[in-house]
Amino acid sequence: MGRYHESPPVPRAFFWRRLQSLMGLLLVIFLIEHLLTNSQVSLTYGSDGIGFIHAVNGIHNLPYLPVIEITLIGLPFLIHMVWGIKYLMTSKQNAYGTDQSQPTLGKYARNHAYTWQRITSWILLVLVIGHVTQMRFIYYPTSAKQGAETYYMIPVSLDDGIYTLSERLGVTLATKQQISEERKQVDSPQLSAGSPAESLTGFFSSISEVFTGSQDEELEGKEVQQLLAAQKQHQKESWVEALEAWPLKQGEVVAIAPDFGTAELLLVRDTFKSPLMLFLYSIFVLAATYHAFNGLWTFNITWGLTLTARSQKYMRMLSLLLMFVIGFLGLIAIWGSYLVNLNQ
Ligand code: HEM
Structure with a gap:
């Protein structure tokens, strides 16, 4: 009896198709969030x-955050891409010409x-x-602490707008020479305060000043002073290492930002000074928004959500609208950052 009620196992190929598709939806949500955030650059x-x-x-x-990044972005990308490559290798398109085994059917929009x-x-x-290699690995801001505050460093090339913008954002610009002065100071701590390196940032405020101490009498005295001095020296070393992590080219400085978002803003601004980056990222946004929202339309059919011609028509209108709005926001982030909003 029971045998007749057993549903057949889900074929593996079907399972992976559906998983690849579902991961595509997660990526669409991520893309919307990402481009909405980026558009606010300009x-x-x-x-x-x-x-x-x-x-x-x-x-x-x-x-x-790392758990969120891996499970909601990294893994979905990996699954969608690996299985996507498999489907790409086996797919047959017939919109612009075929291997002659089938007719070329360029007149249907869906084939295109x-x-x-x-x-x-x-x-x-x-x-x-x-993009991930550039932004997440090569140009990921370095960071170091001064007292309780964390600062973020990123290399930027000099131009007229960077000085005034840095002033407004509370960013300090450190030249190669100033960084080597800081290095000298760290290597020989006996150098007096008020040296060029010291005046560069004014960050090396005495930690013992911050220490309000005296909850415990025993904590006072020479030993505590030694501990604080060691911590301060350690912070200085980490600070200089974070600055030196960026091998500066001619005309570049390290921007020291008071928070991660400001460092990223300066990185974006610097990236879009390059015509090549403007071009590549424009293609990127156009390809991503087309793929995502044409994909959203097919996703709804794949999952049986839009089966009638009417519902598919409305979904096409919604997908097109999203494609244009999100695509526009993505392009505005690229073209508006250095050229318009961040160069005054
Ligand atoms: C911005 C990143 C991406 C987003 C938002 C995205 C989103 C989507 C969506 C929503 C679908 C439709 C799924 C369906 O019809 O059920 C799809 C399909 C597809 N994606 Fe992506 N995707 C992205 C990146 C990629 C990459 C990098 C590849 C390359 C390997 C890729 C390969 C594919 C393939 C081959 C399909 C068609 C699968 C099929 O129905 O046969 N995608 N994508």
Whole structure:
């Protein structure tokens, strides 16, 4: 009896197709969040990207951020990409020409969409890897503490706007020479206070001044002073190491930002001074928004959510609207950052 009620096992290929598709939806949500955040670099003219700074700091301060990043972004990307590559290798497009085994059917819009979903997959594969390598690994801000405050460092190239913007954002710019002065000071702590390095940042405020102590009589005295001096020296060393982590080229300085979001803002601004980056990131945004929202439309069919011609028509309108709005916000972040909002 029971045998007739047993449902057949889900075929493996079906399971992976559905998982790849579901991960695609997570990536769409992430893309919307990411481009909404980025657009604030330049959406409000004259704001110095304060909305972006707040949003990035909010994300950066989330508890268990690495766990969130891995489970909600890293793994979904990996699954979607690995299985995506498999599907790309086995897919057959017929919008622009075939291997002659089937007719070329360029007159159907959906055939073109199918082909472009696959073309944008290859573009995204290259650009996503390049983007993550650039922003998460090569140019991830270094950080060091001064007392209880953490500062974030990133290299930037000099231009007229950077001085005034830095002043408004509370950012200090350290030249190569100033960094080597700091190094000398750390290596020979007996150097007097008030040296060029000291005046560069004014960050080396005495920790013992901050120490309000005296809850416990025993904590006072020489031993405590030694502990505090050792901690201060250790902080100075870490500070100089964080500055020296950036091998500066001609015309570059290290920007010392009071928070992570500000460092990221300066990184974005610096990136989009380059015409090559403007071009590559524009292609990236266009490919990602096309792939994501054409994908959102097919996702709804894949999962049986839009089965009638009417519901598919409405979903197409919604997907197109999202494609244009999110695409526009992505492009504004790229073209508005250095060229408009952050160069006064
Ligand atoms: C911005 C990043 C990405 C987003 C937001 C995204 C989103 C999506 C969505 C929503 C779908 C539709 C799923 C369905 O129809 O059920 C899809 C399909 C697809 N994606 Fe992506 N994707 C991204 C990156 C990539 C990358 C890097 C690859 C390259 C390997 C890729 C390969 C594919 C393939 C091959 C399909 C078609 C699967 C099929 O139905 O046969 N995607 N994507």
